[in-house]
Amino acid sequence: MKFTEEYRNPELGQRLLARIRHNSTQPIKLMEFCGGHTTAIFKHGIRQLLPANIEMLSGPGCPVCVTANADLDHVIAFAQLPDVIIATFGDMIRVPGSYSSLQMAKAEGGDIRVVYSTQDALQIAKDNPDKSVIFVGIGFETTAPAIAASILQAERENIPNYYVISLHKLTPPIMKAILDLGEIGLNGIICPGHVSAIIGSHPYQFIPDNYNIACVVTGFEPLDILLGVDMLTSQIETGQYKVEIAYRRGVKPEGNKQAIKIMTTVFEAGAANWRGIGTVPNSGLKINSNYQRFDPDNNFHVVTHPPKEAAGCVCGSILRGVKTPLDCPLFRNTCTPADPVGPCMVSAEGSCATYYHYGDNL
């Protein structure tokens, strides 16, 4: 078993769709929180296969997309300092901030390096002892433990020139913030599979308990997603709301305790600034008091101008599920993957990029 192809069987998919069509009797709105789910749903044509009464909305689960311009501007300002190397995941390079991007900063002479892993960033720090390496820490709970582990390794191995800008975001608090906005009237949420591999399924319990909304954690293969929709439909039709896991091969209810331990050793919850939503208390991870020496803000001083948004870009509303890319006047017009205006068109998992690549039939 490879744990991928087995969950792409079209025959089983058709049967699941038949069951969903049979069981789902009312108009419902489901949100897939995760950008990876959005991409998988479009790639496999799942929106077109589902019955018309099931409306799928895309959520804010793309870390690149939700990073606010003020935070991007801050990162770009670090990139303009002498003797600083910025190490970043590739997704961030082309994201436009208010006035520039990391790509433009690189063209202007900044030393910006794309890495696959924090392990690569640590190696750059070891290889360049005369320079300061600042890793751009973006991501949800899936990614934060790996970045926390890099800080612990840097401490263990006494790597003095390694820093992390922590722009990490937390999933349950932003789900709550979106539900509290009350803009979209959701009936069910597809919870992110790999965030949940870390945090488990318990942190979503407030969703059925406090909001009467169905909740299923699922994976990223087409049968995983269809099984998730099937389980959500059953909860909604019976009115028995709970948190279920359709991705049990990768997610335990209690999550990954070792990863949570490493993450909470280094980080603590703090306010985070979300594009389109604003500052949400306790929705981000900050470096805690024991590891402050790794925070570049304690070691370098940068000045940024007040942030501004690209005129006409509706990424913020798209991230809240209030608008779709098709509602944006810039989409496929002046905003394309080759020349993106907003971050939702830059990231491979951004809603705009996904609609652009796979959404011809919508």
Added chain:
Amino acid sequence: MCLAIPAMVKSIEGKQAVIDIDGVTRQVSLELTPEAKVGDYVLLHTGFAISIIDPEEAEETLRLLREISEVY
């Protein structure tokens, strides 16, 4: 961004492992899954194994899917 793919653990040395994805090998960290063993499949994300795939649960999900398909 939260992409994670199944990979098989081929060998382990300390907290590092060599994994295999369809014949491609790479060194990854087992800091987040220290209980991983050679032969296990893990979910690989940014150079770290973030979860050990449970083969029994994987089979149970497939059994459930087949059971559904017998009715619909």
